[in-house]
Amino acid sequence: MSHRNKIPTDIQVVIALVLLTCIFITIPTLSNTPIRTALGLPMVLFLPGYALIAALFPARDDLDGIERLALSFGLSIAVVPLIGLALNYTPWGIRLFPILISLSAFTIIMCTIAVFRRNSLPEDDELSVPFYSMYISAKEEITKKPENKLDRVLTILLVISILASIVTLAYVVVTPKEGEKFTEFYILGPEGMADGYPTGLQPGQSGSVIIGVVNHEYADTEYSIELLLENNSQLIDQDLHHINLQHNQTWEKEVTFTPASIGEDMKLQFLLYKDNNMTESYRDLHLWIDVREI
Structure with a gap:
């Protein structure tokens, strides 16, 4: 596959998450699982904004990682209500499936534009998210032998803290809150x-x-x-x-x-x-x- 036909890895991940979210929402046997909520939150709070940022700023030097991440959340929070407002004036209204279809279509369209814009850039200027390099770097950082026992203990505590934070966040998200009786x-x-x-x-x-x-x-x-x-x-x-x-x-x-x-x-x-x-x-x-x- 030539460079101009390549789909960047981050765009592949975004599209895969959109499709997975649609599957877990539309299939009855899957829609009652906690995975639906875990996929639905990024679908509303992150993916539309990330796809829009990817389409607007395709080059590596347009934004740094922190700016891209922050704008992805911010634009998602702005775009999703606007899509809901537009749906309110259509015969379909603000219901689950019209919202799902609209958000999915918007995100995939923005991803398509991002692919075309990135492929039109020189390869050195094209934005790429090095998932594999990040994984290897993190793995080496965790598994390498520290200089002393204290560093090893601190590394283990850091990993445990991160895992505990992820588990706690997942529990808070997927556990239904008991409201007023x-x-x-x-x-x-x-x-x-x-x-x-x-x-x-x-x-x-x-x-x-x-x-x-x-x-x-x-x-x-x-x-x-x-x-x-x-x-x-x-x-x-x-x-x-x-x-x-x-x-x-x-x-x-x-x-x-x-x-x-x-x-x-x-x-x-x-x-x-x-x-x-x-x-x-x-x-x-x-x-x-x-x-x-x-």
Whole structure:
């Protein structure tokens, strides 16, 4: 292969990481593994900026290594939100697969431009990242016999510290953080919207609402629900006890109630109890209803 058709090693690595990220995100059996997160972070925070810098500054002397590294992070943080903003005005919107396709296409296009620009330069001026030389140098630095025992101990401690830092960072990234524990509790009208509530009824007439519960407690939780009118009368025959939900699981049910008394501005309470604690409600909602003769 001639020099002008050569794909630099760093560009090969960037393209390989982009393709690996796409594979681990799109294939269901792989998308639930920690590797997806480990690949996704560079895809968002580093690779687009590195590819853009490679396209803009193809020569060895354009930027030094530290500047190239810092600008790669900085431009990635700038480019990714701009791509998201552009997607917001398209029919696809800001969703996982449109973002993945857009970032992948942008990075690969920038890599292609970088390859053409580098291949147009004299070989001595072309940027190259000497991965193998860096590996050999690091290996020799670690394995060579130090001048004294103290240097050897310090070298071993340095290697252990670096490995521990990498493992700690990987653990923090891939381990899901436990957020605030709470439960969503809501009522909707019969049409499933937050309006159209049955607030005006005749004596003996029934009304219906949709009650919803979403568990965000990070544990399996048992719920019970009661409907009370003016704090003292149970209105339903349906069993709304022993509702067992896993974390992030949603429960919805249409509930029909029949007021047993006549009055205006009566408080219809929806009480949610948690883990068989029926002495005090965990969440509560209410409607003001009128029951009167027409």
